[in-house]
Amino acid sequence: MLRLFHCPGSCSLASLIALEEAGASFEKVVVNLVAGEQNTPEFLAVNPKGRVPALATDRGVLTESPAILTFIAQSFPEAGLAPLDDPFSLARMNSFNAFIASSLQPAFGPFGRPQRYSDEVAAHDGLKRKALENVCVHLGLIEHELLDGPWVLGNQFSLADxxxxxxxALIGRLNLDPTQYPGILEHKGRTESRPAVKRALA
Ligand SMILES: N[C@@H](CCC(=O)N[C@@H](CS)C(=O)NCC(=O)O)C(=O)O
Incomplete structure (x- = not known):
């Protein structure tokens, strides 16, 4: 039995969508990040990094979204969630996922938790401003260079979507100019109409 440790509205939504798309049987465990549940001894025993997502499997706990997504794609190949038999397309999907994990998400970090980046309270506003700028640069790259359309890989839906x-959702949450991201917003609308995504959001 798979158990996904997840917090609504966080990056762990990607793993939840993947499990729903795969038709996997799994248990969902909500970790309330606002309440600090990621730092409790109980959760740190699951993931010492104190982060979601974490996926408990019968072989141990997996962490890091790109790794969890690949595990789901390979565990449920019949769901067709990744181009597993095409090395180039698979590498493109992994490249996109790595960009989100290692560039877009860290760019947002100082906006959400500036205290992790400077002990100087006076520096926090500047850090948040710069984080917003960096998030826009990364979203701009997705908009103009990385999103083929209609899906990230073109015609094939994959875990990158x-x-x-x-x-x-950051576009709305951070009040970014929606006219700068028509492709991403169109993709958002298309993705949220998928039954598995509706189940993940319910
Ligand atoms: N590199 C990790 C990042 C995980 C991560 O930062 N998760 C956030 C939610 S989006 C979290 O658990 N934050 C809690 C905290 O920072 O204390 C991944 O890609 O899975």
Whole structure:
């Protein structure tokens, strides 16, 4: 039995969408990040990094979204969630996922938790402003260079789409100019109409 440790509205939504798309049987455990549940001894025993997502499997706990997504794609190949038999397309999907995990998400970090980046309270506003700028640069790259359309990989839906969807909410949440991101917003609308995504959001 798989158990996904997840917090609504966070990056763990990508893993939840993947499990729903795969038709997997799994248990969902909500970790309330606002209440600090990621730092409780109980959760740290699951993931010492104190972060969601974490996926408990019968072989141990997996962490890091790109790794969890690949595990789901390979565990449920019949769901067709990744181009597993095409090395180039698979690498493109992994490249997109790595960009979200290692560039877009860290760019947002100082906006959400500036205290992790400077002990100087006076520096926090500047950090948040710069974080917003950096998030816009990364979303701009997705908009203009990385999103083929209609899906990230073109005609084939893949796990990269659920991962992008988990971050496209930032446009509204951060009050970014929607006219700068028509492709991402169109992709968001298309993704949220999928039954599996509706189940993940319910
Ligand atoms: N590199 C990790 C990042 C995980 C991560 O930062 N998760 C956030 C939610 S989006 C979290 O758990 N934050 C809690 C905290 O920062 O204390 C991944 O890609 O899975």
């Amino acid at each position: 659920g991962y992008l969807f988990a971050f496209s």
